[in-house]
Amino acid sequence: MSDTLLRISNLKIEGRSDETWMPIIKGIDLELKKGEVLGLIGESGAGKSTVGLAAMGYTRDGVRITDGEVLFDGVDLVKASLPDKRALLGKRIAYVAQSAAASFNPAHKLINQHVEGPVRHGVMSRAESEEDAIRLYERLRLPNPQEIGFRYPHQVSGGQLQRAMTAMAMSCRPDLIIFDEPTTALDVTTQIEVLAAIRDIVDQFGTAAIYITHDLAVVAQMADRIKVLLRGEEVEEASTKEMLSHPKEEYTKSLWSVRSFKRPAKPAIQTDATPVIRLKDVNASYGQTPVLHDVSFDIHEGRTVAVVGESGSGKSTAARCITGLLPPTNGTVELDGEALPADFRRRSKDQLRQIQMIYQMADTALNPRKSVGEIIARPVEFYMGLKGREKRKRVDQLMDQIELPASEFYDRLPSELSGGQKQRVGIARALAAEPKFIICDEVTSALDQLVAEGILKLLAQLQDELKLSYMFITHDLATVRAIADDVVVMKDGRVIEQGPKADMFTPPHHPYTDLLLSSVPEMDPDWLTKLLEERGRDNVGDMATDKMA
Amino acid sequence: MVVFALTYHSCRVSLRVHQNPIGKTNEEHVNSVPKIIAQRLLLGLLTLFVVSIIIFTAVNMLPGDFAQAILGQSATPEAVAAIRRDLGLDQPPITRYFTWLAGVLQGDLGTSFAQANFASFVGEDSGTRTTVADQIAPRIKNTLFLAGVTAVIAVPFAIGLGILAALYRNSAFDKVSNVFTLTSISSPEFFVAYILILFLAVLNPWLPSLSNIYDGMAFSDRLEKTMLPALALTLVVTAHMMRMTRAAIINLLASPYIEMARLKGMKPMRVIVHHALPNALAPIINVVALNLAYLVTGVVVVEVVFVYPGVGQLFVDSVKIRDIPVVQACCLIFAAVYILLNLLADILSILSNPRLRHPK
Known part of the structure; x- marks a missing residue:
């Protein structure tokens, strides 16, 4: 037997769009030795997941393999019959999906889903497999390994589910696991636990893996080799160390340099200036559940305040209080020194105009039936009262500002735009009201790094031109570094720490800020190892217990 | 109704x-x-x-x-x-x-x-007036019997057909079962009933075409007499349940957890029955309840065709002679059955949701 576990040669895959088949993967070669971890990186649309699934001989609906070979331990999965493939899937090749919350069946307990593979493939009896599951849960440092499997997926937190899914993938001790963006949906602090757990267990069992991600820093921790994909083609492949230190291709270099965008923070504010937005001891609750506790911070003219924290920390709830969508139970929101009515329905049109919002999912925030021009024209007419030619002139001007010329884009529908272009339309729609203050709710987190950088630059430029104030909600500290003047750190509905960016990024920090900062993966391939040593293993385990819902 | x-x-x-x-x-x-x-x-x-x-x-x-x-x-x-x-x-x-x-x-x-x-x-008040309850009780019993027999045949049949149609979606089997159930639901009930009589009672004398059941009849005789109207009703109610089963399952097939089940090497039948069906129960239960309610409240035509002494016939007769207490009682019973079945469906679909059954 040779050392090679998986060999993909000249793989070509097509996807159907409307009635025609378009190439998605244009001839990829890939080789994986036993026990080796290959990182597959690229932006969205590069075909990473498609290649990952094809390595299992699987294609999604509307996708077909047109050419090439996928040789797994001598079996060509492209030509193999369905029953032959089923005999391998789950048993010798396993899959860990991006969202464990969506990929665990909500109707069954974790343990039942775990033992399904071993029992159905005849690897173990149910009892054996259950015992084994508990051992795997232990190894992956899940809290209460004896008991956690007997819960339903909705009763377990996201980071724990992701580890339970890794345990499930391990259930038959496969030779190969495909990890498809397993930590993308997690907070940075949770991501670390999952990365450490995955790395350990893959190491212990000598499992080969293909690790798919768009996050370079993450892949640097996990992979022996890295392969970079761009629009279905390979850009280059090298060992992790070499790839990080000496990328050959221009595209790879550009990916590496994305995180370097940074604009200087503005000088500190005079304390006597009236802030554009001031939150004073704001408390809010959903039904009976309190979610914000005495939240206070100021946002001054022409400045960007980044509000950071993990999911559930109350960042978006604070935004909802400012917009009046969720009236606070206590405390006030001031605009230019004047208290705003709590409920947006009782605010004047001018007050509404001054506060605008840009959303995370540009996709769902734009009306799919309206053209770009109509989407931007609507607030121009509603807030500014412009009609006819004047309205059109203003829309053209706005579209110039977002660098989507009206001549080309006015009549397009949102579905005909790329993700970044859609987000630009969202920005223009907010600008159309000529607001003082814009809430940017995770506006770049759904975008690729290069595109995100473009959006951040545009926002910075608009701020300088129009003296805008931003509240920038994000969980990505790289974004904070790039764009913020001031930082507010939130946890469990409370403000933990706030101040100018420079102060926040220089020690000493609040312990929680420290945890957040140190959890952001760095390009150094040894970063995770060092960090875990610094924190001490037990600490990571404790954090996991803390995070139990 | x-x-x-x-x-x-x-x-x-x-x-x-x-x-x-x-x-x-x-x-x-x-x-x-x-x-x-x-x-x-x-x-x-x-x-x-x-x-x-x-x-x-x-x-x-x-x-x-x-x-x-x-x-x-x-x-x-x-x-x-x-x-x-x-x-x-x-x-x-x-x-x-x-x-x-x-x-x-x-x-x-x-x-x-x-x-x-x-x-x-x-001019003589005998003191033994027939109450509405006395009059309706045996009829209700008959109607419930017919509805029960139909449900026992139709529900598993429709859901099974729906599962198979989802499993072999877009195949000839899927198309034929769709056309067949749609045809039977689109045809007037009496037509379906007469067709069944023609094939199962006249051309092939397998089943009696008159369903004149009475008290004290042996269960097997009663079942035999009820078979034709039950089959006619089965044909009428199958389409909704089957199509909802099929649609609710197919709706879930793009879910990540279904993909995961496939990537674990599970067979298509297991993917559908074990992984998709439990999550598709809520809409299916609701459609089943609507159709069961119809079996109790909407069977007048079929009862007339087969001369089946159910509550539907009584209802029509009472309307004809303006026997208001009987009409009102029938309406109220129909309404109660309707509400009860929907209530049951609601409760069952709530219970089919593990988030509610097992809160955090």
Whole structure:
């Protein structure tokens, strides 16, 4: 037997769009030795997941393999019959999906889903497999390994589910696991636990893996080799160390340099200036559940305040209080020194105009039936009262500002735009009201790094031109570094720490800020190892217990 | 029947909007199961009360009147008035409604006009008047028997067919079963019934075409006599249930957890039955309940064709002779069955949601 576990040669895959088949993967070669971890990186649309699934001989609906070979331990999965493939899937090749919350069946307990593979493939009896599951849960440092499997997926937190899914993938001790963006949906602090757990267990069992991600820093921790994909083609492949230190291709270099965008923070504010937005001891609750506790911070003219924290920390709830969508139970929101009515329905049109919002999912925030021009024209007419030619002139001007010329884009529908272009339309729609203050709710987190950088630059430029104030909600500290003047750190509905960016990024920090900062993966391939040593293993385990819902 | 459906559903919809217990991931909005069930029960009772008002109003708006109908054109005004007084028809509607409601609450559905009138007209009150309950009870029993037999055949058949159609979607089998069930639901019921009689009773004398069942019949005889109408009803109700099963399952096939099951090497049948079906139960249960309610409340035509002594026939006969207490009682029973089955469906679909069964 040779050392090679998986060999993909000249793989070509097509996807159907409307009635025609378009190439998605244009001839990829890939080789994986036993026990080796290959990182597959690229932006969205590069075909990473498609290649990952094809390595299992699987294609999604509307996708077909047109050419090439996928040789797994001598079996060509492209030509193999369905029953032959089923005999391998789950048993010798396993899959860990991006969202464990969506990929665990909500109707069954974790343990039942775990033992399904071993029992159905005849690897173990149910009892054996259950015992084994508990051992795997232990190894992956899940809290209460004896008991956690007997819960339903909705009763377990996201980071724990992701580890339970890794345990499930391990259930038959496969030779190969495909990890498809397993930590993308997690907070940075949770991501670390999952990365450490995955790395350990893959190491212990000598499992080969293909690790798919768009996050370079993450892949640097996990992979022996890295392969970079761009629009279905390979850009280059090298060992992790070499790839990080000496990328050959221009595209790879550009990916590496994305995180370097940074604009200087503005000088500190005079304390006597009236802030554009001031939150004073704001408390809010959903039904009976309190979610914000005495939240206070100021946002001054022409400045960007980044509000950071993990999911559930109350960042978006604070935004909802400012917009009046969720009236606070206590405390006030001031605009230019004047208290705003709590409920947006009782605010004047001018007050509404001054506060605008840009959303995370540009996709769902734009009306799919309206053209770009109509989407931007609507607030121009509603807030500014412009009609006819004047309205059109203003829309053209706005579209110039977002660098989507009206001549080309006015009549397009949102579905005909790329993700970044859609987000630009969202920005223009907010600008159309000529607001003082814009809430940017995770506006770049759904975008690729290069595109995100473009959006951040545009926002910075608009701020300088129009003296805008931003509240920038994000969980990505790289974004904070790039764009913020001031930082507010939130946890469990409370403000933990706030101040100018420079102060926040220089020690000493609040312990929680420290945890957040140190959890952001760095390009150094040894970063995770060092960090875990610094924190001490037990600490990571404790954090996991803390995070139990 | 439409009226019940509309009122009941509008209430249910408005409740859903506020609570939306199903499919909501936010824990704040998930109530405990007993609380939700108690709310549904209360709502059901409230609906029944509203429906009782609608029934009473609607029945009293029927043109014609029992006294006039029974005495004919040549009746003297005095005779008509006497009968009206005897039956309490001279009371104002509000009084009559509450008298009726009070009776119903005590389990007394009243006395059939047809029976009562006969006694008082002849002038001798024997004291053994037939109550509405006596009259309806055997009919209800028959109707429930027919509905039960049909349900036992139709529900597994429809859901099985739906599962197979989802498994072999877009295949010839899928298309044929779709066309077949759609054809049978699109054809008038009497037509379906006569076709069955033609093939299963006339051309091949396998089953009796007359379903004249009576008390004290052996269960097997009863079953045999009921078979044809049950088959006819099966054909009528299968399409909805089968198509909903198919659609609800296919709807889930793009879910990540289904992909995961496939990537674990599970066979297609197991993917559908074990992984998709449990998550598709809520819509299926609701459609099954609607169709079961139809089996009790909407079977008049099929009963007539097969001369089956069910409550539908009684209902039609009573409307014809303006026997108001019987009509009202039938309506109320239909409404109660409808509400009860929907309530049951609601509770079952709530219970099919593990988020509600096992809160955090």
